[in-house]
Amino acid sequence: MLKLATLALVGIISSTAFASEVAVDVGHTLAASGAVSARGGKEFDFNRVLAVSVSSALAERGLGVQPINFDGRIDSLDARPQQAAGADFFISIHHDSVPAELLEDWDWNGSAQTYSDRHAGFALFVSHDNPDLATSLRCASAIGARLRRLGFVGATHHADALSGRPRPYADAENSVHYYDKLIVLYRTPLPAVLFEAGVIKHRAEELVLRDPERQSRMADAIATGIAACLYVPH
Numbered sequence: 225m226l227k228l229a230t231l232a233l234v235g236i237i238s239s240t241a242f243a244s245e246v247a248v249d250v251g252h253t254l255a256a257s258g259a260v261s262a263r264g265g266k267e268f269d270f271n272r273v274l275a276v277s278v279s280s281a282l283a284e285r286g287l288g289v290q291p292i293n294f295d296g297r298i299d300s301l302d303a304r305p306q307q308a309a310g311a312d313f314f315i316s317i318h319h320d321s322v323p324a325e326l327l328e329d330w331d332w333n334g335s336a337q338t339y340s341d342r343h344a345g346f347a348l349f350v351s352h353d354n355p356d357l358a359t360s361l362r363c364a365s366a367i368g369a370r371l372r373r374l375g376f377v378g379a380t381h382h383a384d385a386l387s388g389r390p391r392p393y394a395d396a397e398n399s400v401h402y403y404d405k406l407i408v409l410y411r412t413p414l415p416a417v418l419f420e421a422g423v424i425k426h427r428a429e430e431l432v433l434r435d436p437e438r439q440s441r442m443a444d445a446i447a448t449g450i451a452a453c454l455y456v457p458h
């Protein structure tokens with residue numbers, strides 16, 4: 225009896241001691257809000273909604289969450305990885321635009337906006353300069369794989385020279401690319417991934433990216449991928 229109780233206690237202690245914590249970063253700020261959607265929405269607002277959903281999904285899986293920049297008032301890019309100190313993994317949440325030369329004009333609800341329906345889909349980015357590229361890549365691939373399993377479609381244009389800013393594939397099947405000069409990915413001791421949920425300049429994709437039910441499925445896939453990759457023995 226004592227032995228069983230002791231074993232149970234050890235189990236509780238070790239599961240607590242090894243519970244992973246994930247730093248979830250909302251890309252951009254209130255003052256510099258990133259891309260503008262086809263309907264004039266701010267990327268920061270899209271990022272924050274999805275980051276909140278990802279945080280809940282991580283917590284449901286027993287993972288700790290360190291929210292970064294949920295108030296949109298962070299001082300600098302360097303402050304993001306600094307605030308992630310002590311976590312086991314860093315994910316920065318973004319929504320994508322396209323190069324300016326692809327944009328076309330349209331009128332939406334009486335306001336002049338720009339769009340491009342050419343590119344769509346999620347993408348993940350890792351950096352060669354990150355001190356733990358192996359874990360970064362393993363987690364990015366796990367996230368991409370879970371997203372695909374739930375029916376999400378990865379972008380195919382980021383490795384293309386015609387996209388204006390080609391990012392070579394790290395894992396083509398799961399839409400993972402190398403993006404080496406991003407401060408949030410390399411100025412950190414943590415494995416780190418930047419996630420682009422989709423292209424908000426794409427008129428149809430913007431609408432599905434605004435759908436709360438789909439946001440929650442996407443968040444579930446991200447959290448499941450992170451949990452799977454952090455719990456793999458290595």
Ligand SMILES: [Zn+2]
Nearest residue numbers: 251258318319
């Ligand atoms: Zn962004």
